Amino acid sequence: MPEPSHAAHRASSARRRADLKAFGPFIALAALIVLGAVVNPVFLTPGNLINVLTRTAFTGIIAIGGTFIITTGGIDLSVGSLAAFASGIMIIVMNALTPQGLPPFLVVLLGTLAVMALSVFSGLVNGLLITRGRIEPFIVTLGTMGIFRSLVTYAANGGTLSLNTQIRGYYRPVYYGDILGITYPILVFAVVAAIGAIVLYRTRFGRYVTATGANEEVARYSAIHVDRIKLAAYGLQGLCVGLAVFLYVPRLGSASATTGLGWELEAIAAVIIGGTLMKGGSARIWGTVAGAIILALIDNILNLTGAISVYLNSAIQGCIIIIAVLVQRDAKSRP
Amino acid sequence: MPEPSHAAHRASSARRRADLKAFGPFIALAALIVLGAVVNPVFLTPGNLINVLTRTAFTGIIAIGGTFIITTGGIDLSVGSLAAFASGIMIIVMNALTPQGLPPFLVVLLGTLAVMALSVFSGLVNGLLITRGRIEPFIVTLGTMGIFRSLVTYAANGGTLSLNTQIRGYYRPVYYGDILGITYPILVFAVVAAIGAIVLYRTRFGRYVTATGANEEVARYSAIHVDRIKLAAYGLQGLCVGLAVFLYVPRLGSASATTGLGWELEAIAAVIIGGTLMKGGSARIWGTVAGAIILALIDNILNLTGAISVYLNSAIQGCIIIIAVLVQRDAKSRP
């Protein structure tokens, strides 16, 4: 091989390896789509795919925030509870504002602002307990997970908080509406993912998030305010939860103690399936997107067929998750 | 300060700090006991304390295994589901054996052996997927968590598996019996903790577990078979689940889809509250014991008072967990 091309060849082969790694989740996703199409041809109809993607938006958006958290080396178990709590508060706020004779637009806007403020604040509380309190993120968010869920239960008096039907009618299109067939939640999800990718890969903050997770001490010696970065990441996670709630409330129009149950595990799973490292320092936003879609597709595919005992649903789910990750590991180790 | 003592002082102060750190969970435990006594004098009666400790045994024993897992830098979310699955299989096995006319002792023994084999095997499956499959422990055990729970639901046909009443009568004392007022589960828990401490602190295996979690590369360079150590740790976790199941089944004599729900989070929380580092490499078995008891006491104290809205139970729980850990962090940072 002539000398000059040597270096070029080297670089490209390394890049190729990295690419394959990044493709892992997408390969798994493709495999799953093929599986779905085989199980039931209806799977590939636009109607079905749009439905699935629209649903994915909630946990998907939360998982984008989760990618930041996990990249800093943290974890957030409280997102599902926070979503429930924030939904409850949003409904209470909007229900309280409706009789005031405000235009519905304003009611929704104020409700949304309330939810955003609350979610970001809650995220920051998590962040502060972790950075100031020096407590393991797992414990802090396990604690706040219980706290948020309790608060929504309390606010709903153990029952359900339902959105005023009048305002609901106005607010409904936020979930069900679409532009050229693409529903708003899908659009928002796509935009959030794109912004997430830009923030993580192209901004200083994103670089600092990665550095913090890769080696906190090195980050500190590089004049990075590790604590502030972590705090901001938890705030960002809160923001993402707020956005998800904004899309979620018009769908079911209610909140209760069971709202958002298990979203935290789903979000974390999406992040990890996407190839972000649990130990921090390495992030893959688009992988997370693929991960979230993979999880939603598994549910969908299980609903496509009546061949499996309903008792075994989570077993199949578990198996597919593990296989999906095995597939990508395999893809990675190939040269 | 006289010169020669300079370095010595530094070293001893570091050691003192380490000691206080180890005491953290016990200080939190003591504080909680005082709180309990204030809330309701019944709290301190031997009857109540024995009840609580006996209940602690299941998650406590599982958390001892969890301490090993977390020390290697792993996590196991499947323990609660595995406990349910193993309980179910144990009941099926014993129910099948009873009509054969075997002596009850033998029936229980065979059931126990089956459970141990199953649990260890399941733990090893987790371990193999993690070490051979190179998949994040979080994903593997999230998957098997769904699988095990599905399997018990399937085995129970969605309902309940109940132990044959005849064998139940014989087996019952394993949970309810006592020696000098100390119930068997408490004794077993104590023994498991002691063995855990000896294994972790005084055997080669324990040392390797710590080294693996502290720095896998270094461990590998020290001729430690990191994968085998991890595998063994997951096997050990399985063994602990098996033991917990052995104590649990005689309590209610049944297993269903709800058995062991949430035990995984409880076990992990116990480990972390006890002072073991989530990132691995540093273990505190006795801290884990304290952590498990702290969690059980919180429940107990909440049940002993009617002053708090039931809706807020988990909020109080969450707050106490966070405060308990804050207390120890504080104790630590004092010179």
Next chain:
Amino acid sequence: GAADKKVLGVSIPAATHGWAGGLNWHAQQAKIELEKKYPDLTIALVTAGDATRQANDLEDLVQVRKIDALVILPFESAPLTEPVRQVKNAGKWVTIVDRGLTDPSIQDLYVAGNNPQMGTNSADFMVKKLGGKGNIVILRGIPTVIDNQRFDAFMDVVKKTDIKVLDSKYANWNRDDGFKVMQDFLARFPKIDAVWAQDDDITLGVIEAVKQAGRDKDMWILGGAGMKEMIKRVMDKDTLVPADVLYPPKMIADAMELTAKHLMEGAKLEKQYIIDATLVTPDNAKQYYYPDSSF
């Protein structure tokens, strides 16, 4: 011909506790029987772990399973009202089971369990047996509307008597939690005359705790739902479990049968079938005992 082939969608909560397990069992049983009875009928049975997932399932049933009719036992009423309306708007027959939607105009058929009645019947029995006075403790389910309905109806009756409710705590329709909470109640209250456990899963745990404390002669327990073990105890005149209040998970099978009948035979149906929360006593226990059921 193909035109006669019909699909009936059934959406129920996953088997995450005893009663729901019974529900699953009966639904699967009914699926097998109905599919045998009507060769042209396919039943698409899906289960969900929470309200959001159930809403997802509804979309999938309409979109990919192309159902003609839906039988649903909603996880919760309010959140599923809108998703079910979507199904209705897609032109499907809708049968609601147990938990009424917030907008009853959506349903074509309502097969109702009666949660308030369950609370009332339980309270009436308790008042009668206690002679209008005494100390009781309550173990509640999980914080949901159903639980509130039962609890509020119960309290409405009890409030008017001299019965003292010492305390109530959630036991999450879970036998382990029932055991735990009851142990602590027993430690806390030296005199308890009766326990309202509201659910037979919880009752199982309560019984063990009471027995362990050796206070099984001092109090009795009223559960609910009609678990076969409990019906058996009532039948055997167990003093610890003198009665049970029915809340049969079999209602799902009834609803499926009715809907299938309408779908395949065009049978005319009432708008509403109410399944009473019958009080089971030793006198009538035999007729509610299904030893083969998983619940």
Next chain:
Amino acid sequence: MLAGVGIAKSFGPVQVLFGVDFAVDAGEVHALVGENGAGKSTLMKILAGYQPASSGTILVNGTPVSLRNSEVAERHGIVMIHQEFNLAETMTVAENIFLGREIIRRCLIDRPAMRQASARVLAELECSVDPDARISDLSVSEKQMVEIAKAVSRDVRVLIMDEPTAVLTGAETEVLFRLIRRLTTQGVGVVYISHKLNEVKAISDRVTVLRDGRLIVTEATGAVTPDDIARLMVGRDMSDMYPQQHRPSDNAPVVLTVEGVSVPGWVEGASFDLRRGEILGFAGLIGAGRTELMEGVVGLRSRSAGRVTAGGAKSIRSYDEAIAAGIAYLTEDRKKRGLLVDKPLTPNLTLLALPRYGRIFIDLAAEREAMDKAIDAFEIKASDIEMKVSSLSGGNQQKLLLAKIMQVEPKILIVDEPTRGIDVGTKHQIYLFLDEFARAGGSVIVISSEMPELIGLAHRVVVMREGRVTGALTGGDIDETNIVRYATGLSGVGADA
């Protein structure tokens, strides 16, 4: 005893070793020298079973063996001390020393025995580290001593040392040499990798020079001078090692004033100042607290007392403020505090100076350009710009770290062991670089454990001992005897009576 014949090694398409022959005999010290990235560490890792060779044969006592892993190598008595630390930070010194071969009594680990044995080895190394101390609480030099203790406490027949003295001071190096001599009399073969050529001259019997992955020569050490070795290494004549000293004028303005700084547990009331254009050396034995003092000065460690001012009136309290005041600090612990070893070169280079690459968005093109410049300016040898830092040779990592610090264009440069692991040729360039930096009006503080470095480079040397400044030397007073007197407490503040 141990020999490699025709050892070649490639990482992917990059070949780093080309058919190298290397042998070490019983009882000899065989030095291995070469430029940064020449392949020394790689060769030794192959001979110690940590990496497989692409081709070639390894012989132990004349018989070909397959060293599948380090365990097998250790069974042959081959033990290696790595250039980068291989210690489990959360574990204690004794636990690390015996990791993988714990002393077992009645099925349990015999902790007292291990503690005693560790204390014994450490005492032999005249190292005062407590066997129960956690590794994370140790300084780099102490860690290095633990590494050495860990190696020599094994049943060793061939001991490979990859730059053991890079972070050691003269005194400790002496102790190490005594140990090496004792080992060789017991028939142990020692491979000694170092960039300190006078050490090589002093301790070794034979010397092998490696250049660009090729064997240049193996010679008896007696037959060559350090200058010869340097010439063989870099392939050209070496000019004078240290640049011509220029003294900054006495009335040059003071740019940094440090008054009574105390870092709890480490430093007590240290004061000094730094002038414009000055190169100020800091000398002291291991544990003198120089690192901690400087970290306290720049705000990376909390101070219990003292003021640090640089021009302005406000005392510098945080690293931010220090950076804003034009101060940059190069850490001595590059693996733990200096570089993100799992990341590529570019993000590492710009991490400290990232605000210069955009307020919010990072200018990737500018970053790439800076990387290219740094590679040229600091001669960083990387086969692929996308490779992880951990795949760089030790010396090249150090160059990258230096480049990273320079990205903020500091006016005051505080460098802690700046030439750790740097080859002679590059060292010379770094000296030139520091000198030019000072000439151009910058000021430099150099902490170094290499006495000649301080003497050759610094205009003034401050000496520390046990957390206190014991004296300052200027001009002709800067020599080894004086420094050692102050460093050991024979002269200066708090001198032992």
